[in-house]
Amino acid sequence: MAAVVVELRGARKRFGEVEAVKGVDLAIGAGELVALLGPNGAGKTTSISLMLGLRRPTAGEARLFGLAPEDRRARSRCGVMLQESGTTGVLTVREIVDLFRAYYPAPLPTARAIELAGLEAKAGARIGTLSGGERQRLYFALAVCGDPEALFLDEPTVGMDVEARRGVLESIRALSAVGKTIVLTTHYLEEADQLAHRIVVIDHGVVIADATPREIKARIPSKRVNFSVETAVGEATFRGLPVRNLELADHRVRLLSNEPETVLRGLFERGVVMRDLEVTGADLEEAFVSMTRRA
C-alpha cells in the first residue's frame, strides 16, 4: 500500500452515555478514494472528526500524515468540508475563498477553486445570499482551494440539486484522478458506488464491512420488494431464493433482496399470484440491520 495518509487505531469515542465510535481500525493510503457509508447516527461524522483532531478519541489513536491530527503541518495538507459548520455572511464567495487560500502553502488560483465548485456565477455574491445548495458548494470550494493532498468531505452533496450534485461528484472524480486522497461520508449507497474505490460501511460505531463497491453491493440487499398475495404463503415458498428480512403478515409480503428479478422469477415459477407489486431501492438503514444480523 502507498504511504498511509490517515489512520485510526482502536479508536473509540464516548459522549456521555453514548459510545458513538466503538473501536475503529482504519488505514487510508495516498491516492485512495474512500467512502464511509452508513445510516445517520452510525458514527461517520465522529470518525471523520477523530481523523481531523476535531474530537479526541476516548481510547485508541488517530494519525494524520503520520502526525497528531492537530499538527499544523498535517492540517496544511488537508482540505475539509464539514457538516454543521457555518461562516460569516458578509464576505463574498471570492473573498472567503481568497482568505482560505492564504491558510495553505501552495493554493490553487481562486478562480480555479470556484470553478471546481461550479460557483462561477456567484463569485461576487455575498455568502449570506447563497441558497443552501450553493453554500454547500462554497464549502467544497473552501476544502479544495488550498490544493491539499487529502480531502475530507462530510456528506458533500447534502442539500444540492441534481445538477450541482453531478458537478461536485465530477470534481471529486477529477481530483481523485490527479492523485488526491479523498475520504467522504455518505448515506447513499449509490453515491458511494459511483465514486469510491473502497467503501467502508459503518454502523452503530463499528466497521461492518470494508471492501470494493462491487463486493459491498453483493452483500447489501439493495432492493425492497413488497406485494400482496391471494392465498397466504409460508416461509417455505421462499426457500432457496436470495431473500432477506422476509416479513409475512396476512396477505402482505415484504422482503429485501439483491436480485429481485431472480426472486420474482422463482415466485412465478412456484405459482405465486402477486398483486400491488412494488420494487424500490432499499432504505440503507434497514439494509444495514439485515447485514449486521447476518454478520
Next chain:
Amino acid sequence: MTTVPAAPLLTMLLAQTRSELLMRWRVPAFSVTNLILPIVFFTFFGLPVAHLVRGDGVSIGAYLLASFGAYAVGNVMVYGFGIGVANERGMKIDRLMRASPLPPLVFMLAKVVTALVFSLVALVLLIAFGIVVGGIHQPPAVWATIITRLLAGSLPFIALGFAIGYWSGPNAAPALANLIYLPLSFASGLFVPLNQLPAFIQSLAPYLPSYHYAQLAWSALGAGREPLGVSLLWLTGYTVLFLTLAVRSYRREERAKFA
C-alpha cells in the same frame, strides 16, 4: 519532498485581518456603533460645555474628549469581542476554523489587530470632530499621547469582551454587553465628570476598570487623579480577572465541542 510544510504565519495574519476589517465594516451594527456613537454622545454631553475651563485650568472640552475617547475604545473592544465571538460561536464558525490550518492564536490576533484599527479610527474621528466642531485645541503631542495610551491600555476590555463572548450566547451577548459596559462607563465618569455624579458613585468609581483606564487619557492633559503606575496596576489586575473568566468559559466550550 521540497514542498513548503505550511503557509507563513504573517501571510495568514494579514489575510485574516483584511477579512475581519471587511466583515466589521460591512455590519453597520458594528461599524456605526463603533465609529459614530461616541461622536453622538459627545455631541450631547460634551459640546454644550466644551468652552468651559476647570478650576485647574484644564479645558473641559479636552477633558471630555479624553473621556469619550476612553469610552469609544472600550466600546469597540467590549462589543466587538463580546458580540462578535458569541455570534461566531452561534454560527459554528469555530468548527470550520478549527479544522483549517489557521492557528487559533492567529485567528484571535487578527481580531485584536482589527479592533485596534477600528479603535484608532474611532479616536481620530472623535478628536477631529472635537477640534473642528467644538473648537477644542491641544498640542498634537497631547492628542498623540492620548491615542497611544488608550490603544495600549485597552487589554482589560479585550479580555472583558472575550469573557462576555464565551460566557453568553449570540442572543444574550448584546444585552449583557450593554448591561455591563454602559453603567460601567457612566459610573467611571466618562459621560459626566465625576464631581457631578452622586456621592456613592464617586466613592465606587475608583474601583472600576474604566475609571483607571480613563486616567491614562486624563493624565495626558494634566487632569489625572492618580499616578500612572497605579492606573496600570489596576488595569493589569482587571486584565487578569477578565482573562481568567474568559479562559474558563473558553475551556468549558472546548470540552463540550472538541474534547
